[in-house]
Amino acid sequence: MAVDGIGAAVKRKEDFRFLTGRGNYTDDLARPGQAHAYVVRSQAAHATLGKIGTAKALKAPGVVAVFTGADLAADNIGGLPCGWGIKNKDGSAMHEPAHPVLAVGKVRHVGDPIAVVIAETLAQAKDAAELLDIDMKELPAVANMREALKPGAPVVHDGGSGNVCFDWHLGDADAVAAAFKKAHKVAKIDLVNNRLVANAMEPRAAVGEFDRATGEYTLYTTSQNPHVIRLLMGAFVLHIPESRLRVFAPDVGGGFGSKIYHYAEEAIVTWASAKVGRPVKWTAERSESFLSDAHGRDHVTHAELALDKDGKFLALKVDTLSNMGAYLSTFAPAIPTYLYATLLAGVYTTPAIYAEVKAIFTNTVPVDAYRGAGRPEAAFLLERLVDIAAAEMGMDRVEIRRRNFIPSNAFPYQTPVALQYDSGDYNATLEGALKLADYKGFEARRADAKKRGKLRGIGISTYVEACGIAPSNIAGALGARAGLYECANVRVHPTGSITLFTGCHSHGQGHETTYAQLIAERLGVGLDQIEVSHGDTNKIPFGMGTYGSRSLAVGGTAVVKALDKIVDKAKKIAAHLMEAAEADIEFKDGKFTVAGTDKAKTFGEIALTAYVPHNFPLDKLEPGLDETAFYDPKNFTFPGGAHICEVEIDPETGVTKVVNFTAVDDVGRVINPMIVEGQVHGGVAQGIGQALYENCVYDDNGQLRSGSYMDYQMPRADDLPSFKVATAITLCTHNPLGVKGVGEVGAIGSPPAVINAVVDALKDHGVRHIDMPASPQKIWGIINGNRRMAAE
Amino acid sequence: MPKVSMTVNGKNVSAEVEGRTLLVQLLREKLGMTGTHVGCDTSQCGACVVHVDGKSVKSCTMLAVQADGAKITTIEGLATGNDLHPMQAAFKEHHGLQCGFCTPGMVMSAVELAKHNSNPSEHEVREWLEGNICRCTGYHNIVKAVQAGAKAMAAAK
Ligand code: FES
Ligand code: FES
Numbered sequence: 001m002a003v004d005g006i007g008a009a010v011k012r013k014e015d016f017r018f019l020t021g022r023g024n025y026t027d028d029l030a031r032p033g034q035a036h037a038y039v040v041r042s043q044a045a046h047a048t049l050g051k052i053g054t055a056k057a058l059k060a061p062g063v064v065a066v067f068t069g070a071d072l073a074a075d076n077i078g079g080l081p082c083g084w085g086i087k088n089k090d091g092s093a094m095h096e097p098a099h100p101v102l103a104v105g106k107v108r109h110v111g112d113p114i115a116v117v118i119a120e121t122l123a124q125a126k127d128a129a130e131l132l133d134i135d136m137k138e139l140p141a142v143a144n145m146r147e148a149l150k151p152g153a154p155v156v157h158d159g160g161s162g163n164v165c166f167d168w169h170l171g172d173a174d175a176v177a178a179a180f181k182k183a184h185k186v187a188k189i190d191l192v193n194n195r196l197v198a199n200a201m202e203p204r205a206a207v208g209e210f211d212r213a214t215g216e217y218t219l220y221t222t223s224q225n226p227h228v229i230r231l232l233m234g235a236f237v238l239h240i241p242e243s244r245l246r247v248f249a250p251d252v253g254g255g256f257g258s259k260i261y262h263y264a265e266e267a268i269v270t271w272a273s274a275k276v277g278r279p280v281k282w283t284a285e286r287s288e289s290f291l292s293d294a295h296g297r298d299h300v301t302h303a304e305l306a307l308d309k310d311g312k313f314l315a316l317k318v319d320t321l322s323n324m325g326a327y328l329s330t331f332a333p334a335i336p337t338y339l340y341a342t343l344l345a346g347v348y349t350t351p352a353i354y355a356e357v358k359a360i361f362t363n364t365v366p367v368d369a370y371r372g373a374g375r376p377e378a379a380f381l382l383e384r385l386v387d388i389a390a391a392e393m394g395m396d397r398v399e400i401r402r403r404n405f406i407p408s409n410a411f412p413y414q415t416p417v418a419l420q421y422d423s424g425d426y427n428a429t430l431e432g433a434l435k436l437a438d439y440k441g442f443e444a445r446r447a448d449a450k451k452r453g454k455l456r457g458i459g460i461s462t463y464v465e466a467c468g469i470a471p472s473n474i475a476g477a478l479g480a481r482a483g484l485y486e487c488a489n490v491r492v493h494p495t496g497s498i499t500l501f502t503g504c505h506s507h508g509q510g511h512e513t514t515y516a517q518l519i520a521e522r523l524g525v526g527l528d529q530i531e532v533s534h535g536d537t538n539k540i541p542f543g544m545g546t547y548g549s550r551s552l553a554v555g556g557t558a559v560v561k562a563l564d565k566i567v568d569k570a571k572k573i574a575a576h577l578m579e580a581a582e583a584d585i586e587f588k589d590g591k592f593t594v595a596g597t598d599k600a601k602t603f604g605e606i607a608l609t610a611y612v613p614h615n616f617p618l619d620k621l622e623p624g625l626d627e628t629a630f631y632d633p634k635n636f637t638f639p640g641g642a643h644i645c646e647v648e649i650d651p652e653t654g655v656t657k658v659v660n661f662t663a664v665d666d667v668g669r670v671i672n673p674m675i676v677e678g679q680v681h682g683g684v685a686q687g688i689g690q691a692l693y694e695n696c697v698y699d700d701n702g703q704l705r706s707g708s709y710m711d712y713q714m715p716r717a718d719d720l721p722s723f724k725v726a727t728a729i730t731l732c733t734h735n736p737l738g739v740k741g742v743g744e745v746g747a748i749g750s751p752p753a754v755i756n757a758v759v760d761a762l763k764d765h766g767v768r769h770i771d772m773p774a775s776p777q778k779i780w781g782i783i784n785g786n787r788r789m790a791a792e
Numbered sequence: 793m794p795k796v797s798m799t800v801n802g803k804n805v806s807a808e809v810e811g812r813t814l815l816v817q818l819l820r821e822k823l824g825m826t827g828t829h830v831g832c833d834t835s836q837c838g839a840c841v842v843h844v845d846g847k848s849v850k851s852c853t854m855l856a857v858q859a860d861g862a863k864i865t866t867i868e869g870l871a872t873g874n875d876l877h878p879m880q881a882a883f884k885e886h887h888g889l890q891c892g893f894c895t896p897g898m899v900m901s902a903v904e905l906a907k908h909n910s911n912p913s914e915h916e917v918r919e920w921l922e923g924n925i926c927r928c929t930g931y932h933n934i935v936k937a938v939q940a941g942a943k944a945m946a947a948a949k
Contacts (some may be wrong), residue, residue, distance in 0.1 A: 011884055011885065011887075012884070015883070015884040015889060016874075017892075018891075018892025018895050019871075019876060019880040019883055019889065020868065021827015021828070021867035021868040022827065022868075023892050023893075025826070027826075028820075028826035030821075030824065123812070201829075201837065201893040201927050201928075202891065252891065253829070253892065254891040254927050286837075287834075507891050508890035508891030508892070510890070677933075678928075681931075682890065682929055685932075708833070708834045709832050709834050709837060710836065714925050716921075716922050717919075717934070717935065718922045720931055722932050722935065723930065
């Protein structure tokens with residue numbers, strides 16, 4: 001192994017610039033002559049939108065231009081496209097209403113963009129926005145999904161069947177019905193998966209720039225996938241060919257899904273930059289982020305699990321309402337369907353599963369993927385239901401899981417809900433977690449807490465997820481409107497240094513280090529000789545970006561494939577130089593040797609020869625050493641694991657503290673253990689945040705009640721403990737590195753572990769379930785028999 | 793427009809600002825020092841923390857005119873050339889950053905803690921950083937980094 005290669009906890013290459021204030025985030029850009037855009041947003045959740053008078057605003061100091069939906073329409077600008085189509089139960093297409101860049105005729109959620117004011121300074125743009133004359137008439141609004149389904153409810157979009165976007169199902173309803181007839185017991189649950197806001201610490205920003213000389217547009221943007229933005233914005237919205245559109249996502253301060261989508265502001269600044277002949281910059285304020293970044297989760301579910309007399313799961317049926325918000329965000333329809341219902345087997349052998357999912361339009365911000373995307377919703381449902389089943393059966397919570405695990409010798413395992421898991425060992429991760437958490441010693445800790453007047457509980461969750469998104473042919477058959485491969489270009493320079501151009505994008509994941517380790521391992525080159533470039537569509541051949549824990553399983557495999565080609569060609573050059581047969585060339589630790597001789601050439605010598613081809617087989621081989629590979633995965637990858645949470649509740653205040661958290665995950669082969677642990681820490685913190693603190697709340701009129709950090713409780717340093725994390729891996733069987741993915745596991749496995757622990761702590765209070773977030777108010781209500789507070 | 797003068801990372805600077813201009817806007821927009829970040833509009837996140845006369849301050853919560861005559865240190869002023877300040881080095885060593893957006897504020901807050909307390913407990917670090925939000929790291933490695941950085945700062949004295 002190279003010292004800095006696979007498995008080494010290498011310190012990150014990217015850290016120096018971030019630690020010294022030299023990061024280059026979109027809002028840090030100051031393009032020559034740039035003007036500032038302020039987006040005027042609806043304060044009503046639902047209203048008709050008439051004429052917008054701009055005359056006064058246009059005369060205000062510093063104002064450069066004011067644009068409305070009418071101006072976009074005059075330029076034939078398209079709506080924001082949705083990248084995934086779902087079919088209803090009867091085979092018909094989902095309701096897919098238009099999503100205008102700036103609202104036309106109607107606004108449909110608080111924050112819906114109405115106009116843009118461009119001025120010399122942001123302050124001037126904001127001042128001028130006050131002078132717009134906007135003719136709006138408020139309409140009744142609906143924010144709650146159950147209300148939205150009632151007859152006579154306000155309709156968000158005309159032209160469909162009420163507020164239903166699609167009515168979809170998966171699985172075998174007859175088999176499930178038959179199994180329920182034979183059931184010894186049925187465990188039931190009604191639950192809410194709370195709406196969340198991703199809240200990457202860097203607010204979204206975009207700068208558009210038009211080059212009059214070349215006719216090229218550049219969009220600098222806070223994106224996880226710049227090529228996807230170029231494709232969607234160029235082809236569907238602005239009608240600019242890729243050849244004249246550059247999208248560059250420089251350093252991005254966290255994404256967690258919220259920076260996947262193509263947003264209105266990107267199109268606005270790009271289009272407006274040509275209109276006003278100057279670069280145009282827009283940066284969200286945090287309160288704007290709450291009103292305009294796609295939200296996550298937001299399910300209401302009823303589920304039932306049938307068990308036989310030994311506690312074996314016979315069948316599962318699930319009925320879910322999923323909130324789409326007011327418009328379809330880029331990947332919204334895929335999240336509660338193919339990233340949720342397909343995971344309902346979990347780690348268990350449940351033979352029959354049937355899920356129905358209704359997606360609903362409401363007068364709220366659009367909902368799309370947020371770290372985990374569908375899989376946390378599935379894991380939460382299953383792991384809560386399994387605990388309830390254990391209680392119904394009078395069985396131990398560990399034992400019921402063990403009894404139903406897919407055994408480690410059953411892989412590849414075909415679930416009844418479409419996925420085929422390639423590898424896993426759920427007993428191994430559970431055993432590892434039980435040990436690391438000192439599960440055996442828990443009752444003593446509970447007794448000790450009791451002496452201190454605290455209620456202590458412990459909760460387990462055992463989960464699997466599907467990531468490494470995604471095999472294009474499968475995704476296509478399920479409604480994806482794009483391919484989901486990845487691209488890597490390995491450019492060896494004449495003096496032997498190397499640049500990797502990757503279509504994935506790093507916004508905290510440490511790709512500049514992890515990918516460099518892959519290259520160091522393979523080519524025997526020092527890390528200081530390797531640079532990783534991402535984010536610029538003018539440099540990188542193509543790419544689908546970073547989400548769904550795909551950067552290593554898909555992006556990393558593309559790097560390996562490109563390296564294969566590099567080594568292949570380098571061997572040919574070495575064979576020529578050393579006058580040997582290609583088959584006799586060996587490559588190890590950066591040296592090419594001829595088997596059975598002491599002849600050797602270094603990697604650097606080969607690189608130089610490739611670019612200075614004086615002694616070179618020019619008749620058979622092109623000069624240069626620069627290879628590109630596209631890799632389309634054969635299957636998803638299936639990380640899994642066991643999370644154990646221990647909480648203490650103060651019955652006086654209802655405050656829950658996580659006192660121990662243990663995660664043992666199977667993420668496949670680990671390239672950099674330091675980075676892997678960091679990813680788990682971050683995911684777990686977000687999962688604990690969902691379980692105990694975070695909640696995005698709308699009132700009945702569609703007003704957002706949690707629109708700032710004063711109201712939306714982000715987990716802070718003093719809310720969390722240090723975590724115990726470890727891995728117990730099995731290798732992915734269908735990619736060359738054996739890697740699975742780690743970006744989302746923390747956020748998937750942890751919420752049910754926390755809530756299972758809270759319910760355990762409250763077991764003497766007759767609680768079966770508590771919805772997230774388990775706030776002090778709810779818990780105090782439960783302890784004190786106050787139903788209203790308990791239900792809040 | 794009022795004119796303000798101050799030293800930023802040891803250099804004298806002066807600029808004309810509006811009365812409503814925030815210190816962070818002066819730093820980022822007028823002086824082009826973009827290491828200090830803005831993560832919220834309610835003084836909650838701490839991405840904007842700088843030192844004003846040696847004390848950590850949320851620069852989104854102070855008007856530029858209030859900083860007239862002050863000595864400001866930002867994240868750009870901590871390292872000496874390519875040599876990281878001990879607290880910066882500890883963040884790198886302990887993987888106390890991922891996307892890097894909260895990092896300048898975290899490091900500046902941590903440096904002030906270390907000045908008061910060269911051996912902070914985990915609890916003390918977590919309490920101190922309560923005003924700095926990080927969405928990436930779950931704080932686990934930030935806590936380790938701050939403890940190590942505080943010790944290293946004491947040792948370097
Ligand atoms: S920018 Fe959030 S506290 Fe200053
Ligand atoms: S490192 Fe991304 S917010 Fe802290």
